[in-house]
Amino acid sequence: MLEEIHTYQMERIQIRGQWIKNYNYPVSPLIKETLDKASAKASAWRSVWNGEHSYHVSGPPDQYVVNLRDKTCSCRLWQIQGIPCVHACACILKNGHPLTKYVSHYYSRETMVSLYTHMLYPINGMHNWPKTSEVGFELQPPRTKRQRGRPRKKRREGGHFQV
Ligand SMILES: [Zn+2]
Incomplete structure (x- = not known):
């Protein structure tokens, strides 16, 4: 199962890494779609500048800062x-600024590129893995220790073992 996940992730990273090389918008496609929807509705809102960095925005249902x-x-x-x-x-x-300038950097194209610059390396099958005897020592199973307290006498409900 782990090898299947490894193979799937290798393919996914490679495909998206190739795709991002040809993508030239400053934010991801999903964020672009969200911004397009918001900017289409923005004309219904009236913004008033306070002279510094804040705006009083009023519209049909309410007003916001x-x-x-x-x-x-x-x-x-x-x-x-x-x-x-x-x-x-x-x-x-209203200021004429691009909306993409105000989006979190987590959604930027540069972040997407940095996600897919790293890659997974292929690995051999289990039969080609080095044996522990070749490494120089034999790995032993852990020592078991008897738990404190009296052993259980009744079996657990629905359990597989009978005592
Ligand atoms: Zn808001």
Whole structure:
């Protein structure tokens, strides 16, 4: 089973590593889709700048406070996900900044590339593994120690052994 997992992971890392070389957007595809949805809804929200880093964002259901320097919104979605919420998108788009600049670095293309730069190396089958006798010592099974207390006399319910 471990060899199957090893083979699967080798293939997965190799395929994704090749794919990422041709991918040129600053964030992953799923995050790009999330940002596209949020930016489409952002026009329904009105943001007012306070003169520093904060914005008062009001819209149909409620109003929120967005801080672009700290990357926070009072709806807390930005802090939890690391992706600007629709309120933050309204502020960012109003400034003319790219939304991808405000996404957590965990979703960046550079992080994806660094994930797949390392690789798994192929391993031989079990018959080609070195024997412990060839290493210079014989590995013995661990010594068993009798547990303290009186041994159990009744069998466990549903157990395989009878005493
Ligand atoms: Zn928000």
